[in-house]
Amino acid sequence: MSITCETCGYDNNPTDAEYCDACGAELKSMAPTIIQPNPTITAPDIIPITPPGPGLEPPSAIPTPITSPGTRLESPSAIPTPPAPTTTSPARLIAKQTNAPQTEFSLNGLVVVGVFDPDSGPVDIDLENFDRGDTVSRLHAEIYPEFGRWMVKDLGSLNGTFLKPSGQTRFGARITTSMSLNPGDEISFGAVQFVFQQIMYLE
Structure with a gap:
């Protein structure tokens, strides 16, 4: 010192x-x-890494699924729901007149209601022989299925087509557009009246 x-x-x-x-x-x-x-710096101990023995295998990596470009994986919620059936069940028109020349007409597809005419030809539902058949035009109206329902449409008739919904007491004004039909509805082609009935299938 x-x-x-x-x-x-x-x-x-x-x-x-x-x-x-x-x-x-x-x-x-x-x-x-x-x-x-000066202090002496001691190097840290180095622990050598021992390779696995011949009987030990390194853990295998989890394989990653390979998808081709553009492949889209959809979740279960993305599965489209099948559309509801649109088949229209058969129906029929029941005449309200007593002693009608034909008591009912089956409906399985588009039908034209009217009377026979030499120029326009026959129609699917001919009302010429019905009481008050003179109020029915040659091409009076048509009834057709659409999206699982039955529809009625006036074809520009002289005396009109009228609809009285089931449960009502009076006919409405003459229809000017297509109207859907329900079981029990009444239809008047001119002055000739029918009741609409439909066969409903149970699910």
Whole structure:
């Protein structure tokens, strides 16, 4: 150990010296300078990695499914719902007249209601021989299935087509657009009246 002089900076003075060997300044009040040796840095222990033995196999990676470009994976909720059936069940027109020349007409597809005429030819439902058949035009109206329902449409008849919904007491005004039919509805072609009936299938 040695004492460093604060006056001139000389640091090789003996520990028991009272005055600086370089400048002669008094050294009694100065504490000795202790030079600490540099600390030794110890390298960390290195643990070697032991390769697996011949009987051990490394874990296999989980394979990733491969999809071709443009392939879209759909969730169960994306499965389309099949459309509801649109088949129209058969129906029929029941004559309201007593002693009608024909009591009913079956409906299985589009039918034209009217009377025979040499120019326009026969129609599907001929009302010429019905009481008040003279109020029916040659091409009076048509009845047809559409999206699971039966519809009635006037074809520009002279005396009109009228509809009385089931449960009502009076006919409405002459129809000018296609109207849907429900079981029990009454239809009047001119003055000849029928009741609409439909065979409903149970699900």
